[in-house]
Amino acid sequence: MRDAARPYEDIVVAAPVTVPYTRHSIKSAHWFLAQALARLIHSARIRKTDIDGLAVSSFTLSPDTAVGFTQHIGLSPRFLEHVPMGGASAIVQLRRAARAVEAGDAHIVACIAGDTNHVDSFRLNAASFSRFARDAVYPYGSGGPNGSFALLTAHYMRVFGATPQDYGKLCVAQRQNALTNPLALFRKELSLQEYLEARPIADPIRLFDCVMPCAGADGFLVMRRAMAKKLDLAHARLLAAIERHNGYPDDPIQFRGGWALDRAALYDQAGVSPKDIDFLEAYDDYPVMTLMQIEDLGFCGKGEGPEFVRRHSFTTQGSFPLNTSGGQLSMGQAGAAGGHLGVVEAVRQLIGMPLGAQVGKARLGLVSGFGMINYDRGLCSGAAILAAPGGRKKRGKR
Amino acid sequence: MLALDAPVVPPSARSRAAQGLTAAAALGIFALQRCEDCGAVQYPPRDACVECLSARLRWRAMERGGELLSETLIRHGQELYFRRRAPYRAGLVRLDVGPSTIVALHRACEGAPSRLRLRLALDKAGQALLIGLPEKDVPDMADDPIIRETTCAPRARKVLITDVKTRVGRAMAEALVAAGAEIVWAGFAAPWKPSPHLEALRALGPVTPVPLDVTDESSVRELAGGIGGKVDILINTAEHHRPGAIASRNGIETARAEMEVNFFGLLRLAQAFSAALKARAADGQASSTAWVNLLSARALSNDPAHGTFSASMAAAFSLAQALRADLQASGIRVLNVFPGPIEDEWNALVPPPKLSPEALARTVVDALERGLEDVYPGEVAKDLIARFLENPKALERELAG
Numbered sequence: 001m002r003d004a005a006r007p008y009e010d011i012v013v014a015a016p017v018t019v020p021y022t023r024h025s026i027k028s029a030h031w032f033l034a035q036a037l038a039r040l041i042h043s044a045r046i047r048k049t050d051i052d053g054l055a056v057s058s059f060t061l062s063p064d065t066a067v068g069f070t071q072h073i074g075l076s077p078r079f080l081e082h083v084p085m086g087g088a089s090a091i092v093q094l095r096r097a098a099r100a101v102e103a104g105d106a107h108i109v110a111c112i113a114g115d116t117n118h119v120d121s122f123r124l125n126a127a128s129f130s131r132f133a134r135d136a137v138y139p140y141g142s143g144g145p146n147g148s149f150a151l152l153t154a155h156y157m158r159v160f161g162a163t164p165q166d167y168g169k170l171c172v173a174q175r176q177n178a179l180t181n182p183l184a185l186f187r188k189e190l191s192l193q194e195y196l197e198a199r200p201i202a203d204p205i206r207l208f209d210c211v212m213p214c215a216g217a218d219g220f221l222v223m224r225r226a227m228a229k230k231l232d233l234a235h236a237r238l239l240a241a242i243e244r245h246n247g248y249p250d251d252p253i254q255f256r257g258g259w260a261l262d263r264a265a266l267y268d269q270a271g272v273s274p275k276d277i278d279f280l281e282a283y284d285d286y287p288v289m290t291l292m293q294i295e296d297l298g299f300c301g302k303g304e305g306p307e308f309v310r311r312h313s314f315t316t317q318g319s320f321p322l323n324t325s326g327g328q329l330s331m332g333q334a335g336a337a338g339g340h341l342g343v344v345e346a347v348r349q350l351i352g353m354p355l356g357a358q359v360g361k362a363r364l365g366l367v368s369g370f371g372m373i374n375y376d377r378g379l380c381s382g383a384a385i386l387a388a389p390g391g392r393k394k395r396g397k398r
Numbered sequence: 399m400l401a402l403d404a405p406v407v408p409p410s411a412r413s414r415a416a417q418g419l420t421a422a423a424a425l426g427i428f429a430l431q432r433c434e435d436c437g438a439v440q441y442p443p444r445d446a447c448v449e450c451l452s453a454r455l456r457w458r459a460m461e462r463g464g465e466l467l468s469e470t471l472i473r474h475g476q477e478l479y480f481r482r483r484a485p486y487r488a489g490l491v492r493l494d495v496g497p498s499t500i501v502a503l504h505r506a507c508e509g510a511p512s513r514l515r516l517r518l519a520l521d522k523a524g525q526a527l528l529i530g531l532p533e534k535d536v537p538d539m540a541d542d543p544i545i546r547e548t549t550c551a552p553r554a555r556k557v558l559i560t561d562v563k564t565r566v567g568r569a570m571a572e573a574l575v576a577a578g579a580e581i582v583w584a585g586f587a588a589p590w591k592p593s594p595h596l597e598a599l600r601a602l603g604p605v606t607p608v609p610l611d612v613t614d615e616s617s618v619r620e621l622a623g624g625i626g627g628k629v630d631i632l633i634n635t636a637e638h639h640r641p642g643a644i645a646s647r648n649g650i651e652t653a654r655a656e657m658e659v660n661f662f663g664l665l666r667l668a669q670a671f672s673a674a675l676k677a678r679a680a681d682g683q684a685s686s687t688a689w690v691n692l693l694s695a696r697a698l699s700n701d702p703a704h705g706t707f708s709a710s711m712a713a714a715f716s717l718a719q720a721l722r723a724d725l726q727a728s729g730i731r732v733l734n735v736f737p738g739p740i741e742d743e744w745n746a747l748v749p750p751p752k753l754s755p756e757a758l759a760r761t762v763v764d765a766l767e768r769g770l771e772d773v774y775p776g777e778v779a780k781d782l783i784a785r786f787l788e789n790p791k792a793l794e795r796e797l798a799g
Contacts (some may be wrong), residue, residue, distance in 0.1 A: 123476040127409060135416040136411055136442035139527060140500050141486035142479075143472035150470035151490045151500075158468070158510060203471040248447075252492040253467045307457055375442060376490060 016344035019218030032114035040374035053106025057089035086371025090339035091382030097222035114217025115335025130376035150202035173314035178326025181356035216334030240269035258381035281342030409521035421524035424771035441497035522729035549769035551686035553578035575758035585610030612663030622670035627749035654707035738778025
């Protein structure tokens with residue numbers, strides 16, 4: 001059964017902003033989120049009071065939620081979402097915001113995510129991430145996400161024949177993409193040799209498979225196209241979006257995500273097919289997940305990911321441009337902003353204002369999010385197709 | 399600043415449901431939650447059935463076989479405990495009974511895909527840990543780091559038995575020597591007096607009699623000052639037991655004497671020895687590791703035919719829980735042993751089956767080697783704990799006769 005959602009009615013994404021990432025910070029999540037909002041207001045040349053909808057994601061905002069944050073920054077939104085879905089938060093915020101705008105519950109929704117990173121933040125977050133993780137994962141070596149994704153990575157290699165070179169090729173290509181991005185934390189060229197010789201972290205995961213936890217924030221505005229035109233804002237159109245939580249619970253170990261359940265709905269809603277997509281912003285916390293997204297979003301069949309990797313270059317100007325800002329692997333992972341990174345980069349590419357190099361023919365971008373390894377697998381998956389302001393693709397090309 | 403050898407234990411926070419796993423591990427049982435309504439086996443522990451949402455989840459002994467689907471070697475754990483023990487081998491196992499589990503892997507396990515069996519053990523924090531073992535035992539199974547961390551085998555360790563005057567104490571010494579203990583200090587109120595028992599124990603080799611009277615605080619302190627810093631395992635066998643209904647005697651002298659040994663004796667030992675044990679809990683391979691209390695199944699519910707003895711053992715049990723709470727933070731296991739009636743003169747009027755001191759001693763060594771926390775040796779003890787857990791009020795009435 002295909003769950004057909006109503007198409008989006010002229011919903012656009014505008015004003016992509018990034019509060020530059022830093023490895024560690026003594027500032028709070030409140031600071032980073034507030035700066036993201038300030039940049040949105042500045043970038044869109046609007047007043048704070050023009051923002052009547054707000055969606056917030058953060059791991060380190062505790063003890064506050066989005067509610068406390070409204071008082072902290074003196075905002076009185078009539079639509080408010082707290083989206084604690086890790087790397088899927090951006091897609092979910094976008095979906096919620098789009099429908100709220102369509103329904104008239106808000107005119108302009110600010111979607112922001114950010115986290116601080118104190119010196120001990122990562123350990124504390126890993127230790128108390130979820131009940132299942134605390135009961136049944138953390139006491140087994142306290143490897144955090146590295147340990148959990150190592151199990152998925154090793155399994156995928158064994159069953160589908162991926163090699164360290166396949167994973168490495170993605171990491172090297174993304175670093176290549178980051179070289180022109182002034183906001184990337186890592187802008188030193190990475191060779192496959194360096195990738196392969198880097199120290200093991202949790203076998204088979206090596207150093208450069210891991211994202212660097214850091215502090216930072218990202219944000220974007222969701223509104224109707226008419227509003228964007230009135231405000232004279234460059235924007236990308238939202239064609240389709242999906243989300244799924246706890247997809248495939250009966251798989252003994254994760255080798256696919258919820259995208260596989262929902263991709264038909266995604267492409268149907270957008271009226272396009274995978275071959276129409278000009279670039280992919282995948283959730284790249286860890287390369288094995290990028291491979292799963294490439295498969296599950298229909299760019300190749302299940303298990304064909306390694307072969308697909310060997311066929312493409314993944315650089316911004318090459319074939320199948322992937323994570324064109326360098327992704328989290330090169331930008332860093334600012335906590336819950338990890339998924340926003342893909343959305344803001346996709347919008348920047350589609351409006352012709354990328355941080356780094358421009359994808360040659362950027363008309364359709366696919367952004368994918370993934371989050372919350374609650375126990376043995378990531379539970380939240382989401383994806384969105386965004387289009388450049390020009391004409392819409394014809395329906396029925398699948 | 400943290401001393402280099404300060405004991406560091408693994409993370410101990412768990413949900414209340416997950417404590418069911420700990421309860422099973424304390425007894426050496428492999429148990430998981432099963433839904434009473436639809437039969438689905440659950441893991442990680444839940445508060446509602448993952449299939450039918452029923453709240454009727456019960457802990458049941460389970461088949462422990464499974465398939466290793468994937469493994470990793472964690473070289474940089476977030477916690478200090480694991481950093482000191484890196485690399486840590488972990489695996490993802492699909493159990494034959496259904497759920498997927500993350501486990502610590504014994505080094506003898508083959509790579510994925512492979513068959514293995516799981517064991518539920520207690521880690522250094524006293525919390526449940528799933529361990530993947532090879533399907534068949536291999537030589538030196540117990541030398542694996544994860545087995546050493548979750549057990550308290552007496553082999554090559556220094557053990558203090560607080561009282562070897564009794565048959566249980568002597569059997570304990572013999573069993574420890576047989577299990578490969580390096581030194582067995584045998585507590586004896588007056589070891590300088592000629593005693594055929596002591597001569598027999600001395601002849602075992604590693605046994606060294608030491609003066610100890612648990613009713614005498616200075617005796618306890620003196621011994622702790624001498625060997626406290628070397629004891630790896632302390633086994634409290636000191637016991638005073640006089641049968642009889644509480645109305646069968648006048649006065650409280652007998653009851654006081656029982657409390658003096660069974661309760662205050664344990665308290666004196668705890669005050670004198672626990673600090674030294676805790677200090678050496680992280681001493682690498684030769685660390686202090688366990689404290690054993692020989693209590694009685696009569697501690698669970700009073701046996702009126704042994705009224706004051708039961709009461710003194712209930713008091714000792716309660717104190718042992720306080721001791722466990724104190725030692726657990728350092729990674730020292732407190733093993734509480736609840737035997738049924740033992741073959742001794744104080745149980746002469748109790749009908750069989752009774753527990754021989756030798757069988758009791760073997761059970762204690764086995765429990766140490768398996769890293770258990772609560773043991774009910776013998777048929778009577780097993781019967782009592784089952785009846786107690788099912789309906790404590792019924793047991794109270796039944797023991798009233």
